[in-house]
Amino acid sequence: MRSEFVGFALVATCAMGCGEANSPTSGAGGDSAGNTNGTVGSSGATGTTGSSSQMDLYQSGTRIKAKTLTTPDGAKSFETWFDSQLGANCGPQQAADGQQRCLPSGLFAGTYWSDSDCTQPLAMNYCTSPAPQFVLLSKVAGSGCSATYSGYHVFPVGASYTGTIYIGTGPGVCSTTTPPAIELFYSLGSEMDPSTFVAWTEQVD
Numbered sequence: 001m002r003s004e005f006v007g008f009a010l011v012a013t014c015a016m017g018c019g020e021a022n023s024p025t026s027g028a029g030g031d032s033a034g035n036t037n038g039t040v041g042s043s044g045a046t047g048t049t050g051s052s053s054q055m056d057l058y059q060s061g062t063r064i065k066a067k068t069l070t071t072p073d074g075a076k077s078f079e080t081w082f083d084s085q086l087g088a089n090c091g092p093q094q095a096a097d098g099q100q101r102c103l104p105s106g107l108f109a110g111t112y113w114s115d116s117d118c119t120q121p122l123a124m125n126y127c128t129s130p131a132p133q134f135v136l137l138s139k140v141a142g143s144g145c146s147a148t149y150s151g152y153h154v155f156p157v158g159a160s161y162t163g164t165i166y167i168g169t170g171p172g173v174c175s176t177t178t179p180p181a182i183e184l185f186y187s188l189g190s191e192m193d194p195s196t197f198v199a200w201t202e203q204v205d
Contacts (some may be wrong), residue, residue: 013106014102041193043097057078058078059061059165061198063083063084063085063198064081064082064083064084064090064198065081065082065084066078066081066082066103067079067080067081067082067089080105081102083102083104083197083198086104086133087106087133088104088105088106088133088134089105090102090103090104090105090197090198091103091105092200093136093151093152094149094151094152095151095152095154095194095197096139096150096152096153096154096191096194097151097194097195098151099194099199100202101194101197101198101200102197102198102200102201103136103152103197103198104133104134104154104197105134105153105185106123106130106132106133106134106135106136106154106157107123107124107125107134107135107136107157107168108123108135108136108138109121109122109123109124109135109136109137109155109188110136110137110138111124111167112124112165112166112167112177112179113165113166113167113168113174113187114161114163114164114165114166114187115166116166116174117174118166118167118168118169118173118174120160120187121135121137121188122165122185122186122187122188123135123157123184123185123186123187123188124179124183124184124185125183125184125185125186126182126183126184127181127182127184128182131157132157133156133157133159134154134155134156135154135155135156135157135186135188136153136155137152137153137154137155137188138150138151138152138153139153153191153192154191154194154196154197155188155189155190155192156188156189156190156192157186157188157189158186158187158188158189159186159187160184160185160186160187161185161186161187162185164176165177165178165179165185
């Protein structure tokens with residue numbers, strides 16, 4: 001009985017020790033206890049280096065510049081576009097020629113008029129707001145689903161207007177009104193050619 005137990009122990013020892021000694025190793029190296037460790041595998045391919053700027057989607061051109069907001073700790077956020085030639089903020093809008101252009105920010109006309117037929121538009125601005133530079137006027141032909149939109153016509157702000165104010169949508173729908181004292185009115189200068197403003201081209205990247 002004793003010889004059988006010893007024989008079993010030797011077989012078990014060889015199964016644990018001998019087998020480990022004969023097993024392949026994945027790399028050179030080891031410690032005094034006989035443990036072997038494989039070499040570290042090579043790292044994967046290096047990823048594409050990220051851009052150091054988060055403003056790539058808003059890249060300034062030679063004339064149209066990205067206007068940003070910044071904080072003392074280095075944060076930066078896109079605010080709007082700036083037309084450096086006109087000295088005014090601008091944004092993509094359909095111009096009178098049907099082209100998307102960076103039209104300047106300004107007052108909108110089409111509610112107040114200087115004549116009883118409501119054909120001579122006036123621009124309105126509040127007395128607490130900065131003096132405007134431009135006026136945008138959209139022209140719509142027809143009504144309902146058949147109406148056609150011509151895009152925005154852009155005008156420089158003209159002289160201050162202090163005459164009678166009319167409100168309405170056109171001949172037959174036009175009446176005098178007395179606006180609040182905080183509202184200031186301006187006539188419109190000559191319409192600016194759409195080509196004055198930089199055109200946008202839409203693309204899919």
